[in-house]
Amino acid sequence: MRLKDRLARHGAFAFRWRGLGPLVLLPAAIPALVESVRIELWAGETWNDLWMAACLLLSFAGLAIRVATVGFVPAGTSGRNTSGQRATRLNVTGMYSVVRNPLYLGNFVILLGIVLSLKVWWFAAVFGLAYALYIERIVMAEEDFLAGRFGAGYATWTARTPAFWPRWRNWRNPDMAFSLRTVLRREYNGFFFILLAFTTLEAFTDMAMEGQSLDFWLADDWTWPALFMLGLAVHFTLRTLKKQTRLLHIDGR
Template sequence: MLRDELVRRGNTLFRWRSFLPLVLVPPALWMGWEAPDWAHARVWQVGSWGVGLLGLWVRAKTIGHVPPGTSGRNTSEGQVAESLNTRGMYSLVRHPLYLGNYLMWMGLVLATGRMDFALVVTLLYMMYYLRIAMAEEAFLEGKFGEAYAEWSQRVPAFVPGRWGSRRSAWTPAGNAISWRHVLKREYNGTYALVLGYFALDAVRSAGVGDPSHLTPGWQVGLVGCTLTFLVLRFLKKRTQVLHVEGREFT
């Protein structure tokens, strides 16, 4: 069956889901070099940053509140879930992390000012993550049965329903946000987002002969972000500072 084939492909893509953005780096930099003049306007660049940071917030809000054992990242073992999470961001959409990913991607893509590129990336994102989402949902449906079916009928997959409607009824997460867990999980993605904006600004400035990306302030910002990334990576890999008991599978 077609659904079974898509699920099988989704299980394969699930293991490599972190690497697709790397494929988009070369064309994104090229688009940044060829950015239209209006894309250099401060209001447009601030807006693109806003979209990217909104995606980062969605991911942080999701990860910071998620209960232990509700989602897995272990690419060698596939998917892990001990309970079904239907609260917090999961009460608005079934795949809030992928919604956050899309917004982060769009923030960078919009910074190029190329709407045709934004459309292509959106279509690629749908083709790629739809299969991963189908694999995840097949796994959850098989494990949680009727509870999952009821939740999936009530909550949309990626796009929140109209605010105030039954399909956008917010249910509080029920636990305090863990910023340590957010830092542990999201330092890579945050640094990649910031580095992406710096890189696009550099190629965009170079494309119009503007050396603003070489100013001391620009370079201090990049060095500061890099040092923060290295500190967080050290804390994650070599210490227990960012470890939150019971969050091993989230």
């Protein structure tokens, strides 16, 4: 088997199980958490709070990239499907006019914010390398599929549009209007995931590794459980609306 075909085959496998990709970082996360606690104690609470706030904003910037993508796309594209590739049309406007993989870019920024919150430089470097290798194979499988489906049109688009780093001068206005209901239907999981990840890291490092009691943590770091409860309420509300009603559904989206 040619190396290109082998990588594409690996990419198809990774595409199917891409939601589990972050788990490969778990072995490196344990020593990173230990070092994170040491750095936090050395730097002090004020500096740590400011750093965590900046990292949280970075993750929400990644979510904003996804929102700016998903809010303009039609049905049948930019999906969360895992069983296989699908595309009824080629997206070449909006975020897709400046970068070919805006959703993966958004995911990277979301995860980067979470990883940087640990304040461990080598763990961030490991994450960056692992993500690049992982996404490269997924994108290769997707590009094989899209090239076969859209032919010359796809080749023209890839020639002018970078794969991962945006080229903003290429911007073309989206073909469709922005749909807030589509965003609410499709991105509530990402919103909750960010708040869950930050709250879990804060709770684990403070209670399991620094020995704080639950009562003390809830009183001292009340912001994180409050944000978690907000995320949980938003998640279940939007999930119920999506599963039980047609309120968030728009034909063609």
